Amino acid sequence: MAEGDSIRRLAARLSSSVAGREVAAAQFRRGGEVPPRFEGDKLLEVAAVGKHLLMRFGSARTVHSHLRMQGSWRIHRPGWRPGPAADRVGAWFDFGPPGVLAAHAMPVLQVVPTAREDLAVGHLGPDILTDDWPTAAPAVAAIPGRRIREALLDQRNVAGIGNLWTVEGLFVAGVWPHTPAARVDVPQVLDVIARMMRLGLRNGTQATTGDLRKGRTHWVYGRYRRPCRRCSTPIAFSPAGPTPYDRETWWCPHCQPAPGEAS
Numbered sequence: 001m002a003e004g005d006s007i008r009r010l011a012a013r014l015s016s017s018v019a020g021r022e023v024a025a026a027q028f029r030r031g032g033e034v035p036p037r038f039e040g041d042k043l044l045e046v047a048a049v050g051k052h053l054l055m056r057f058g059s060a061r062t063v064h065s066h067l068r069m070q071g072s073w074r075i076h077r078p079g080w081r082p083g084p085a086a087d088r089v090g091a092w093f094d095f096g097p098p099g100v101l102a103a104h105a106m107p108v109l110q111v112v113p114t115a116r117e118d119l120a121v122g123h124l125g126p127d128i129l130t131d132d133w134p135t136a137a138p139a140v141a142a143i144p145g146r147r148i149r150e151a152l153l154d155q156r157n158v159a160g161i162g163n164l165w166t167v168e169g170l171f172v173a174g175v176w177p178h179t180p181a182a183r184v185d186v187p188q189v190l191d192v193i194a195r196m197m198r199l200g201l202r203n204g205t206q207a208t209t210g211d212l213r214k215g216r217t218h219w220v221y222g223r224y225r226r227p228c229r230r231c232s233t234p235i236a237f238s239p240a241g242p243t244p245y246d247r248e249t250w251w252c253p254h255c256q257p258a259p260g261e262a263s
Ligand SMILES: [Zn+2]
Pocket: 228, 229, 230, 231, 232, 233, 252, 253, 254, 255, 256
């Protein structure tokens, strides 16, 4: 899933394969406007900020993208061009021998001046995967009074946490996902999630249980009505709601009791 850790892995992969290379041919599709040209430009580096990907070019332009659920960057063989059967391709960059980097079904794809990357990512809270996270963490202690799961997903509070890490992190922290954020020890929950994500990033996996076998990788995510791995209570589920951060949620009613209930 395209959460902060997987975007970091993608940035590292693209950096090692195409950063430092010059664009031989490119196409950037933009409805109605003159498409920006990239021929002869050099891709300097690829960076991740939260769940956003920034590709910085020598021309002081940055290609900003966000994968959401469906987007992907893929590297195709040299000389590849999108055919009619290809997924919707918003942009492609032909780097010669390493291949052609293409944005497939990318929901957010734009060019901003590198000096104005704030236009793309300036609204984000501190990135949970940055090196100075422990010092940045207190800044987010005052998360507004919403349900904790929604506060964690709001990228303006903390950048990089997606639904998978929210659901699994709240299980490990023993917090009922519908608890008002004001009643939760938010720094402690963020610490749990930050540790889990870092471990996942290091190990190259989003398995949270430490068990990589199929069907055993997660504590509660996607496990509605299946027995909790700790206490065998059937896992509960609530569907996504109408607001942007009200995502589908799973929890164990015993390990994550509602406040005021005995555990
Ligand atoms: Zn349980």
